[in-house]
Each structure stands twice: as C-alpha cells, then as structure tokens.
Amino acid sequence: MLLWLMQIISLKSMEHNRNYYYDISKRFLWMVGQWPYQKPKTRLSFLALVVIVLANCLFTQIAQIFVCEDTQCIFQTLPPHLLVWNSLVKVLAYRFNSQKIKDLTDHLFVDWNILKTQEEREIMKKYADNGRWYSLIYASYCYVSTVSFITMSLVPRIMDIVFPLNTSRPIMLAYPAHYFVNEEQYFYYISFHMLITALICVTGLIAHDCMFFTYIEHVCGLFTVVGFRFEHILYKRNITKRKLINYPDEVYNKNIAFSVHSYRRALQFAELVEKVFSISFAMQLMIATIGLSVTLLQIAQLHNLMDTTKYFVYIFAQLFHLFCFSFQGQKLIDHSLQICYKIYNSAWYEIPVKGQKLLLITMRKSTKASTVTACKIYVYSLQSFTTVLQTAMSYFTVLASFSE
Template sequence: MKHKEDYYYDINRRFLSIVGQWPYQKPKARLFSLAFLLICLVNTFVTQIAKLLICEDEQCIFETLPTHILMWNILVKVLTFRFNNQKIKNLTDQLFANWDIFETQEEREIMKKYAENGRRYVLIYSSYLYITAVSFGATSLWPRIMDAVFPLNTSRPIMLIWPAYYFVDEEKYYYYIFCDMLIILMICLMGLIAHDCMFFTYINHVCGLFAVVGFRFGHMTYKCNIAERNLMDFLDDVYHKDFVSSIHVHRKALQFTKLIESIFSISFAIQLTIVTVAVSITLLQVSTQLHLNIAEATRYFLFIVAQLYYLFCFSLQGQKLIDHSLDIRDKIYNNAWYEIPVKRQKMFLIVMRRGIEASTVTACQIYVYSLQNFTTILQAAMSYFTVLASFNE
C-alpha cells in the first residue's frame, strides 16, 4: 500500500518488514521473516540456558542473566505486534488516514514537523543501539587483540559476546561462534528497534494531532478580525464550523491514544519488569567486575547505558504525550474566547474539562511513562541492586 506520506515512515516500514511485522506485508513474506527471527531467538535461548545449567556458582549465573533477559524482552516485543496484528493494522491505517482531515497548509506543516521529528527519533534511536551493540560485541575481541599485540606464554581466556555454551570447543571455533553471535545480535536487535521505533512514530503522530487541535483553538478568532462585527449570525456559523472541526480532530487524537494504550499496556508491564531486573543485575556485574576485569566491566557499562537510554526514551515519549494533551486547555484559555458568542463559550468548557485529564501511556494502568516516574524506576533498580549486592558479598 502506497501513501504520499511514506517518506516519514519508510524506515519503520523497512525494519518491520525485515522482522515480519509490517501490517501491509504479504502473509508468506511476513511468516518467513518472523520465523527467521524466532529461530535466531531460539538459538540464543538454547545456548544461554545451556550455559545457566552448567554454571557452578552465583557469579556465573549473574553474568549470563543480563543478555538472557534482553532476549526475553525482544521476544515480548515481537509477540506484542504478532498478537495485536489487527489492532496494529487499524492504528497504522489511522496513521495514514489522519493526514486527510487537515484543512489548511499550516496544519499540514505542523503534522510534517511532528512526522519529521518521529523519523529523527527513529534514526537516532536505531543508530545508537546498533553502535552500542557493535561496541559491546567488539570488546569480546579484546583478549585476541592483546594476544596479537602483547603475547604471553599462554593465550588469554576467550571472551564471547555474551555468556553461552555452544557444545563445542570454544577456543577452536571461537571466530565461528563470534560471527554467529554478532549476526544473531544484529537480527534480534532489529526486532527490538522495529517495535520501539513504531511506538515512537505513533506517539509523535498523536502529539501532532493535539498540536493541530491547539492551533485551531488558538486561531479560532482569526476570522473575527476579517469579518464585520455586526454580522453575528455569520460569525456564529463560522465559530460553529471551526469548533466542530476542532472537536473532530481532538476525538481522533483521543481514539488514537486509547488504541495505543490497548496494544502496548500489558506488554509494557512485562517489559518494565524485565528491564528493571536487568538494570539491577547489570549494576551488580559492573560493581563486581570493576576491580577484576576492566574489559568485562566496560561491556556491562555499555549495556547498562543502553538500558537507561531505552527507559529514558520511553519516558520522554510518555511525557510528550502528557504535555501535548494538557496543552489543549491552555490554548483555549489563552485564546480570545471572550470575543466568541456566549453559547460557543459554554461549549469550550466541555473541551477544557476533558483537557484536565492527561492522555497517558501506562503499564497495565499501574505505571505511567513520564520523566518523573523514570527516576522512580531508577530508584527501584538501585534498591534491587543493593539487595543483590548484599547477598553476593
């Protein structure tokens, strides 16, 4: 399906198509891509679980868990799109259809700005995660590089991209294992990025809708300056049409937000739990390896920075949605509402009443994604880290 706004969503389309999640993809292509991604995840689960089974102490388990938890998080994201396939299609249909409700060039420019912002978020987010993933993987080559530059009497212990057991001699087949892990990491990370970036695009789109509503309410008295003040019937008709069109867009934005919430709410609750535990365990590994193995500590440091960046991006998008939904009431209040016919002024109260309640993205209606709650999650992760560190002493 081709749309004239495809430019703003082309990166999302490519990511989702590769992992078999694009709503307009052919069924066979979707099934093949999704099956390939799931095979990569199963490959990772088998080798990581095998490593956990042969672990002889707590330290080995804690070393394996962070990346193992990451793979479960990716699986949750992939299944979220798979099990909500029809809702995702409806949401994407609305994403394109909403462009047809704008009446002026100014409104289209507002939506273009927000669509461009969404595209920019996708580029920055995906680039950062891939750069971090490559850096994380490259650090595992450090012992081999040191062996070549500063050789010892014996080879340094090998370091895999993540702890795993491949049922073969890891020293002999190291480079094969390294390539397998790196390829799997890039493919699985694509499933994570496809999910997250489409969510960012949805949020920026609904923020654009709220911005258009605010623009309409903020300029509702503009026609009053170019019309005769004594033509009250004409003015009343003008205000009625403007008000109805503004309410229509506002309702579209609220419906769009509710559909986002229905798709991601349960998934976000699972993901939030997973990431909070992962941050705590990774902090433990950083503190443990800091004085033992600088290379390992660096790897875990990169991993925890990526996890915090992930949480911050979602909190930032949730905060944007809250701010834009609440901005409607301010736009109405700052408008020259006193110049509008009295019966239209009363209608504004209905919109302002709805504007008191912020539109949010939540995790099962328990946790609201916002910058304020971002610090709450960090505090919870630090608390779990303290508990784990006390048991690890």
C-alpha cells in the same frame, strides 16, 4: 483541467512525503514481519525466522545457566538473557495486536487528509520529521552499542597478534553461552553466530520502539493541530488570515464542532496506542528493572577491566532505552494538557454563549492527560524514570546482600 492536474500533483507529493517520514519504521517492521501491509506469507516467514533465531539464542544461554557452578556465573548470564526475552516480547506484542497496529498505521496516513491549512500541514510535517529523526538516532545508537559489545570479545585475540605473550590470552565470549563444543577451537564461528543473533535481536527491539516513537510523535502533532484550531476558532478553516466578522452563530458552532471532532480523533488515537502497548510495556518494565539491578551487581563484583567496560556499555544502553520511553510518555502528557491552555488563550469571549459551553466541556476533558502506562500501574514520564532507577538500586542492594 489545470486545477485538477495541480490537485493530482499535490496529492502525489503529500503521499511521497508521508512515505519519506515513515520509511525507517516501515523497513524495520518489514524485516521482522510486522509491517501491517505485508503479504501474510511474507510476514509469517520473516517472523518465524526472527523467533527461531531468538529461541536459538535463548537455548544457548539457558544451557549456560545449567552448567554454571555458582551464583555469580548465573548473574553474569542473566543480563543478555533478559535482553533476548525483552526483544521477543516486543516482537510478539505486535503480532498479537496486529489488527490494532493496522488501525494505528492507517491513522498515520489518513489523518493527513483532514488538514485544512498550510500551517496545519507544516505542524504535522514537523512532528513526523521528529519521529523520523528519533528513529534514525535510536537505531544507530542501538546498532553501534551492539556491535561494540560483541566485538570486545575479539580484543584478546587482537592483543595476541599485536602484543604476543608466551601463552595465548584466555578467550572471552561476547556474552555467556554454552555451545556444546570446544570454545577455543570454534571461537570465530561462535563469535559470528553471536553477532548475527545479537543484530537480529536488536532489530526486533528497534522495530518495536521506532514505530512507538512514530505513533507518539503523530498524536503529539494531532494535539498541536487541534490547539492551533482552537486558537484560531474565529477564522475560516482554510483561510487563517481572514477573521469571521458578523457571521451567523452556525458558522461559529461549525468551527467549534470541527475542532472538537479533531480533538476526539486525537484522543482515540492516544487511547489506541495505550491499549496496544500497555501489557507489553508492563512485561518490558519488569524485565528492564531486573536486568538493570543484575547488571549493577555484575559491575560491583567484576574486577576485569574489559568485562566491566562491556557491562558499562550495556547498562548505559538500558538507561538510554528506558529514558527514550519516559521522554516520549512525558511528551504525550504535555501535549494533551496544552489543549486547555490553547482554548483559554483563544478569543472565546467573542463567540456566542452556546459555543462557549462547548469549549468549556472540551476544557474539562483536556484537564485529564493522555498517558502511556504499563497495565495502568506505571505511567511513563520523566518523573517515573527516576522511580525506576531508585527501584533498580533497591533490588541491587538486596541482591548484593545475598551474594556476599
């Protein structure tokens, strides 16, 4: 009876820990109607609200493009316009892959049940906690950058109060948009609308990205657990301090089969992440590259200090966004390749020949890295991150030559 109660308490404690590690991603997905376990009507209502707000923002920006009288005005409108499209792609990517997202999220909770030792649980806790911290830092940075970018438009009005001139300073909207009203008269209403739409837009972006970070950290944790099992292939699965000596070959083979099964499960999770995000990442990469090039062009052409500062904040946010994806992609590559080294560093020479052959097959499989790609064309890694920067600079040079 006492043992049964201890097991119940242990299971409830583990469930509490899981909810703690994934609560940030869950809340953001819930706000944009993409959490897999929401009621269908609730999901549809929140998603419809987000899409309507984004469509409203796109409408005012497209209207601004139509009233522009030169290419510089159009280029100035494009960076924030592309950001809204990027957020819309992220939100709809989860909508069109709802079943796969549910399968991935199920994995997050179920995979904890296959952990057999305290060491394995500590490994998964470490990576789950990393995912939570990455999400928290990323979300905080995105919100701070957005609020800073939007509130810079209030600086002229504040300056009029603190250091008044004979005439009022010209108004400056947070981003180019056409509202079909007198901007001077309705400045504060427009600024409030821009702030709300920008925060909702960024919330959709954060929800997508934080859940992606959580998935990558989870699969990296799985690969680390698998590597730990291969390193301790001669140990009992639930007792890592007692070595298996003079046991039948079936015991060794059972341990190897269990480790190989865990490795296949990790590979399946990584492949499912790739399937879910591959197409949307291709669209996001194209939007980010164009946006980066156009923003660089704007910085080169602007002579106003306030506008230049705003676009510096914006371009740094774009680089931070792209770097986070490249860093996570590189982390997945490194963790998937480490399995081969873990097997080689284990006591493989002490197990029967049949078991060694199973390990050899696994080593061959692990020489191929698991990756996150954009339609199998672009692989997210730190090396590819520099390639995107070079491509954006090339586009910037071409655009600058045309705008002269």
